[in-house]
Amino acid sequence: MAVFQNRFLKESITSRNYFRYSLFLRSLFGENVGKVSVDGGFTCPNRDGKKGVGGCIYCDVYGSGTEKKIEIERQIEDQLEKRKNKYNKFLLYFQSFSNTYDAPERLLKKYEIIKKYDEFVGLIIGTRADCIDEEKLRIIDSFTDEYFVQIEYGLQTLxxxxxxxxxxxxxxxxxxxxxxLTKIFPKIFIGTHIILGLPGEKNNYHLRLADYLNKLKIDGVKIHNLYIPKTSRLAKYYEEKTFGIISMDEFVELTVQFLKTLSNNIVIMRIGGTTSNQNLIAPKWALDKNKILVSVQHQIRQ
Ligand code: SF4
Known part of the structure; x- marks a missing residue:
């Protein structure tokens, strides 16, 4: 997306050493925007048996989806009501599970719900790479005339x-x-999710990952740490002590080195990640998001 060439953005990036998503959104909309995350009632081919069963071992039933089957409009209205004092503009985020895993006409019907609410300026769709095709991308692209449109593909590891x-x-x-395939539609912002600190990563793996994303010219990245939700299959492996989890200092160090290798044109959409305290087995340091961010910002300037 050509918006990255904006002078204000360039100056802000240089002063902070990485390109923050909040800043990117402010440059697009002239103010801070809120996010409304919904469960669109989708599932995932890695959960329903088409590709696999049980899902990725880190899949968090609460984090990835509520599975509560609440009407999308009700989810939207509840969140808008709670947050309308803070923001004027919002992004509608189809977050739970794989939000392109359905027939094209049903996808369109769900995405079109955005048009019922004047508050929305953008549409975000999180999905798996194996759940997309040209027809679905055409549908998603049809929203770019009216909205900022972002698609997020989980990568996690190379x-x-x-x-x-x-x-x-x-x-x-x-x-x-x-x-x-998505790059055929240049108005769509392409984001990805990665995890730093997975067991078995070695030999400057995180630097190779940054290089890989630079070469792909991805638009944005969410950097996660590995965490263990009680509701995931990973919980069992963790309790059996078949692998360990890195410390906060190690995660910060990996993140800083990763950011220093990553192109400044790539927007950093998130650093760190966790589930609720009640659902989290480890690491508890992941709950202190502010401390992680401050540590990264401190170290990146050194
Ligand atoms: S983490 Fe994503 S891709 Fe993996 S099972 Fe869960 S919803 Fe599917």
Missing amino acids: DEKIRKWSNRCETLKDFEDAIF
Whole structure:
């Protein structure tokens, strides 16, 4: 997206050493915008048996989806009501599970709900790379005349062995094919999710990952730490002590090195991630999001 060439953005990036999503959104909309996250009632091919069963081992039933089957409009209205004092403009985020995993006409019907609410200025769709095709992208692209449109593909790791261990049931080629296909629609902002600190990462893996995203010219990235939700399959492996979790200092160090290698044109959409305190087994440091951000900002200037 050409908006990255804006002078205000460039100056802000240089002074902070990485390109924050909040800043990117302010530059697009002239003010801070809120996010309304909804469960669109989708599932995932890695949960329903088409690709796999049980999902990725880190899949968090609460974090990835509520599975409560609440009408989308009601979810939207509840959140708008709570947050309308803070923001004038909002992004509608289809977040739970794989939000392009359905027939094109049903996808369109769900995405079109955005048009019922004047508050929305953008549409965000989180999905798996193996759940997209040209027809679905055409539908998503049809919203770009009126809205900022972002699609997020989970990558998590480059390492095929770790992908297998985590039961991702999707290849790196699936991911790359989805990125190249999406690039046919240049108005769509392409984001991805990665995890830093997965077991088995070695030999400056995180720097290779940054280089990989630079080469793909991805638009944005969410940097997650590995966390163990009680509701995930990972919880069992963790309790059996088959792997360990990195410390906050280690995560900060990996993140800073990753950011220093990543292109300044790539927007950092998130650093760190967790589930609710009640659902979190480890690491408890992940709950202190502010401390993680402050540590990253402090170290990146050194
Ligand atoms: S792709 Fe996403 S929604 Fe599907 S099982 Fe993996 S983490 Fe869960």
